[in-house]
Amino acid sequence: MAKAGVVFTKDNEYYTPSVFVERFGKFDYDPATTKEKAAEFGVEHFDTIETDGLKADWTPYKRIWINPPFTIKHEFFRKAVETFTKTKADIYILFPIEFITTKRFHDILGPRGGGVIYVPDGRIKFESGLGKKANSPAFGSCVMKLADISTVIMERIQL
């Protein structure tokens, strides 16, 4: 049985609190969002489920924020790594921390890929877009900033 106050979810409509995103600065593109959330974050360019961020060209952008749909996070991560290889843009991608223990993560990043993984000292309280109460998810999340290094560095952040 689920612990009270903890959400076990695989839905794609959960949103990052803007105070959390702002810790990483301002962004000029979000490939997976809603019009409302893009406005809240002050992101000028964005894609939604209707326009499909996976089909868009990310190379014009300098600072990209991604909290990908849970079910296809690996596809967004792959596109982030491909884009970074071409442009060296500042790309930040949020995912469940468990993802970094998967072969898929390592295969996509490649042996020469790397970056900084920001690990919070608690659970981010995401906002649910499905009308449910905002709550802590049952899994921990982290944010990876891709970098031109072949190691992965962990940095702690306080919530």
Ligand SMILES: C[S@@+](CC[C@H](N)C(=O)[O-])C[C@H]1O[C@@H](n2cnc3c(N)ncnc32)[C@H](O)[C@@H]1O
């Ligand atoms: C986890 S939410 C994150 C929203 C926002 N970026 C944030 O940080 O709060 C992911 C969003 O991506 C949207 N989405 C799903 N598939 C998509 C696609 N192929 N292209 C763009 N957005 C998509 C979902 O509808 C959802 O609103």
